[in-house]
Amino acid sequence: MCDCKTREVASPLLPHIATINKVIDETSNIKTFQVAFDEPGVLENFGNMPGQCCMLSILGVGESMISITSSPTRKGMLEFSIVKVGRLTDAIHELGEGDKMAIRGPYGNNFPYEMMKGKNLLIIAGGIGLAPVRSLIDYALDNRDDYGRVDIVYGARSTDLLCFKYDVFDKWPKVKDTHVHVTIDREEENWNGHVGFVPSYVEELAFSAENTIAVTCGPPIMIKFVLQALEKMGFKDEDIITTLEMNMRCGIGKCGRCNIGEKYICVDGPVFNLSQIKKLPPEF
Amino acid sequence: MADKSLKKDQVKNLLNKIAQSNQLIAPILSDGITLFKPVQSGEGVVLDYQNAVVPPKDFFFPQSEKMFSYDMSDPSWAIKPEEGVPNRVLFGARPCDVKSILLLDKVFDAEFRDDFYIDKRNKTTIVAISCNDCRHTCFCGAFGISPGKAEGADLLLTDLGDRYLVEVLTDKGETLAANCSDLFSNDDGSGAAAKEKATAPALEKQMKIDLEGVKAKLDNMFDHPMWAAESLRCIGCGTCTFVCPTCHCFDIVDFNNQSSVGYRYRCADSCQFANFTRAAGGHQPRPSKMERTRQRFMHKLRYFVDRYGDFGCVGCGRCLEKCPVNLDIAQIINKVKEVG
Numbered sequence: 001m002c003d004c005k006t007r008e009v010a011s012p013l014l015p016h017i018a019t020i021n022k023v024i025d026e027t028s029n030i031k032t033f034q035v036a037f038d039e040p041g042v043l044e045n046f047g048n049m050p051g052q053c054c055m056l057s058i059l060g061v062g063e064s065m066i067s068i069t070s071s072p073t074r075k076g077m078l079e080f081s082i083v084k085v086g087r088l089t090d091a092i093h094e095l096g097e098g099d100k101m102a103i104r105g106p107y108g109n110n111f112p113y114e115m116m117k118g119k120n121l122l123i124i125a126g127g128i129g130l131a132p133v134r135s136l137i138d139y140a141l142d143n144r145d146d147y148g149r150v151d152i153v154y155g156a157r158s159t160d161l162l163c164f165k166y167d168v169f170d171k172w173p174k175v176k177d178t179h180v181h182v183t184i185d186r187e188e189e190n191w192n193g194h195v196g197f198v199p200s201y202v203e204e205l206a207f208s209a210e211n212t213i214a215v216t217c218g219p220p221i222m223i224k225f226v227l228q229a230l231e232k233m234g235f236k237d238e239d240i241i242t243t244l245e246m247n248m249r250c251g252i253g254k255c256g257r258c259n260i261g262e263k264y265i266c267v268d269g270p271v272f273n274l275s276q277i278k279k280l281p282p283e284f
Numbered sequence: 285m286a287d288k289s290l291k292k293d294q295v296k297n298l299l300n301k302i303a304q305s306n307q308l309i310a311p312i313l314s315d316g317i318t319l320f321k322p323v324q325s326g327e328g329v330v331l332d333y334q335n336a337v338v339p340p341k342d343f344f345f346p347q348s349e350k351m352f353s354y355d356m357s358d359p360s361w362a363i364k365p366e367e368g369v370p371n372r373v374l375f376g377a378r379p380c381d382v383k384s385i386l387l388l389d390k391v392f393d394a395e396f397r398d399d400f401y402i403d404k405r406n407k408t409t410i411v412a413i414s415c416n417d418c419r420h421t422c423f424c425g426a427f428g429i430s431p432g433k434a435e436g437a438d439l440l441l442t443d444l445g446d447r448y449l450v451e452v453l454t455d456k457g458e459t460l461a462a463n464c465s466d467l468f469s470n471d472d473g474s475g476a477a478a479k480e481k482a483t484a485p486a487l488e489k490q491m492k493i494d495l496e497g498v499k500a501k502l503d504n505m506f507d508h509p510m511w512a513a514e515s516l517r518c519i520g521c522g523t524c525t526f527v528c529p530t531c532h533c534f535d536i537v538d539f540n541n542q543s544s545v546g547y548r549y550r551c552a553d554s555c556q557f558a559n560f561t562r563a564a565g566g567h568q569p570r571p572s573k574m575e576r577t578r579q580r581f582m583h584k585l586r587y588f589v590d591r592y593g594d595f596g597c598v599g600c601g602r603c604l605e606k607c608p609v610n611l612d613i614a615q616i617i618n619k620v621k622e623v624g
Contacts, residue, residue: 012396013351013536017361038360059354059361059548060540064564086564102361247563249536252396255553256533257561259583260569262590267395281506281582283569 012252015057015102016042020095021077026163029084030128031093032069034077035101046106048072050113050135051243051271054105055251056080058095062088065248065266068106069131071138078103081131081163107251109271111136111241116213120148124226126155126198126218130163132243132270133217137167141175148177151207155183155198155222159191181205199225202233209234215241227274237275244269244277244284260284285458287475288450288468290441295448298467299326299375302460306409307372309343311336320374331376331443334419335600339381339529340374344404345388348551351400351536356544368403373460375411376441379434380424380598382412384529386436390592391532400550409456412437414479415486421601422486423614426493429598432483442479449475493599493614494621495585501624502586506578510623514616515577517609522554524580524603524611530588530596533560555579581616 022034037043048054048068057063064086070079084093095101113136121140123133140147152172156162162182173180183194183201194201199222207214214235216226223242230240246258246265258265261281272280290298302308303325310329311318318333320340355362385405392401412434415422424431434440438457442449450468452458461468525531535553540546553560556576562568570576588596597613604612 011399013398013400014363014365017363057538059356060538060546062538063536083565089564100361102363245563245567246569247561247567249534249550249553252398253394254391254396254398254532255535255550256555256583257553259555259579259587262587283575283579 012104013250015055015104017100018078018103020097020099020101023096026081026165027161029093030081030163031084032079032081032164033092033095033101034070034079035103036077037103038100043076043078046078048078048106049110050139051109051111051132052106052135053108053132053251053266053270054078054080054103055107055248056082056088056092057102058088058091059102061091063102063249064088065107065251067132067135067243067270069134071135071142073139073142081128081134083128105251107266108269109267111215111271112213113139116140117146118148118211120208120210120212121150122207122212122214123150123152123154124198124202124214124216124218125153126222127157127161128163129216129218129222130154130168133215134164134167136215137172141172141178144175144177148211150175150178151181151205152179153181153183153198153202153205155185155201155218157185159184159188197225198222199229202226203229207233209236209239213239213241217243231274237278238273240274241271242274242277243271246284285452285461287471288452288461289471289475290448290450290468292446292448294467295331296326296329298464299323299329301464301467302373302375305371305463307370308375309340309372310375320377329376331413331441333376334415334417335378335381335422335602337602337606338527339384339600339602340377341381341384341388341529343372343374343408344385344401345392345532345534345552348549349400350547350549353547354545356546366400369407372404372408373411374408376413377410377434377437378415378600379412379429379431379437380422380600381529382410382434382436383424383427383429383598384600385410387530387588387592387594387596387598388532390594394592409439409460410437411439411441411457411460414440414442414483416443416482418486418490419601419605421491421604421614422489423491423493423599423601425487425490426495426599426614426617427595427597430483431486431490432479442475442482444475444478444482449479490599491601491614493617495595495617498617498620498624499586499589501620502582505620505624506582508624510619511578512574514611514619515573518556518573518577518611519609520556520558520573520576521608522556523606523608525554525556526552527602527606529598529600529602530584555583577611581613584613585617585620 415431584596
């Protein structure tokens with residue numbers, strides 16, 4: 001049970017224990033873990049907002065910053081989609097239902113979902129880059145009448161590398177005024193959809209910048225060309241939003257790793273608009 | 285509280301008295317170098333030192349510190365935070381090092397409060413000592429720090445030859461002074477003038493570094509070729525960050541000795557090491573010495589100012605003295621003014 005006195009001494013660096021309720025295989029090296037905290041009240045008071053992150057750890061192995069891919073409108077659980085890419089994520093991928101992990105957070109700022117109200121959303125993601133923006137998509141779709149038209153452009157190298165297929169192909173296209181545009185890099189048997197890179201697909205689709213906020217997340221090279229495409233299409237810097245990534249340890253703006261210029265990505269980010277990014281030293 | 289006077293032969297009694305009811309941390313000579321250490325009494329404490337090799341930052345933000353222990357065989361993983369520190373007195377800190385603690389406050393006592401740091405900070409009374417002399421690497425004046433003032437200290441002692449002038453600067457200092465009042469006498473009014481005279485040499489002799497315009501120049505020097513040139517001789521040893529009183533970067537590591545029982549600790553880390561920013565998957569925003577050298581100077585002289593409104597350096601001169609290749613922040617400041 002919660003001993004609030006002790007927690008005060010070491011928070012916010014002290015994790016809560018959570019149990020995995022469900023594991024979804026997204027691709028050969030990406031899994032989504034649905035978890036809930038063991039201690040009653042922790043999840044209810046967690047207060048996470050779309051775009052925020054948590055430090056996930058297996059004690060004895062390590063700790064890493066992972067974005068919360070579920071929307072706060074989906075109660076009773078948090079979801080994290082994790083690529084197997086290093087020591088900790090290798091170990092997390094070994095976990096199954098009923099196993100535990102240690103979680104602290106939520107950290108960082110969030111997508112400006114309040115400012116976006118009444119506007120159209122253009123979400124552009126590549127690969128695992130859909131994970132952080134999925135929290136925003138589900139938030140907007142769960143508050144559907146607060147937002148205008150929602151366009152989601154999602155791409156991966158091949159169909160077996162697409163994540164959240166259940167959302168992308170089944171759930172999201174069925175929501176009113178929500179349009180999902182999927183592309184893969186190369187031709188594939190049994191694929192009738194679009195073929196080509198995400199940035200050029202975005203240009204091809206010729207979205208209007210009128211009353212629209214664009215949010216993009218994906219591999220750095222994709223983001224780079226998507227930003228160029230959006231600028232070409234007439235989006236203002238303030239209306240182009242993306243996320244930055246750096247190595248992190250503390251999550252609370254002290255340990256220095258994610259420092260870029262005067263910013264700490266863990267507290268001032270990960271969400272920035274293009275105008276803010278242009279003011280940062282180009283060191284990410 | 286009015287200024288006090290402490291006879292030199294009473295210093296040991298004062299330290300003994302403090303040590304009775306507090307953990308006393310004071311400079312001692314250890315293998316020929318001056319270091320701050322916890323001591324049981326006033327025996328062996330040196331107060332005529334110029335500065336300790338490692339700053340007393342360690343007693344607020346230790347090189348290595350346990351955060352919590354755990355037992356994964358317990359269903360709740362039995363996470364147990366480390367206990368806090370006892371009441372402590374840091375005795376004999378120099379004005380530059382005291383100022384550095386105020387700078388660390390800006391980092392650790394902001395937004396998310398770092399309770400490990402704040403516990404130590406709250407339970408520590410700082411007795412500073414003015415500088416009557418300085419090292420050849422000192423330049424605290426560049427940052428508005430004075431050898432005879434110690435913003436952030438609770439009590440300030442100044443060596444006046446046969447006695448110390450004792451200035452009470454805060455409530456915490458007043459409590460400490462009240463507990464030891466039998467050892468003090470009232471200053472006869474000559475203390476202030478005598479102090480000015482005693483600390484004048486430290487101000488006159490130190491390096492004169494002028495920061496005018498440096499921040500504004502650095503705002504436009506991210507891509508300047510001087511970083512590549514200056515970083516050539518850096519060997520990436522991280523000594524500058526190890527001895528720095530304002531460096532606060534750390535790593536968090538778990539130790540479990542191959543069993544279910546273990547602990548998580550944090551330990552000082554350095555922006556001068558390649559692994560500092562290398563992420564899983566290989567992303568590396570600062571791949572060479574150039575980026576890492578630039579980060580250290582930019583952080584202290586530009587980014588820290590933008591974020592916290594003050595320079596992240598106090599001119600203590602430790603990195604100048606200890607750098608094996610003389611990569612010298614004072615020279616960098618002058619160079620920025622020259623080439624920027």
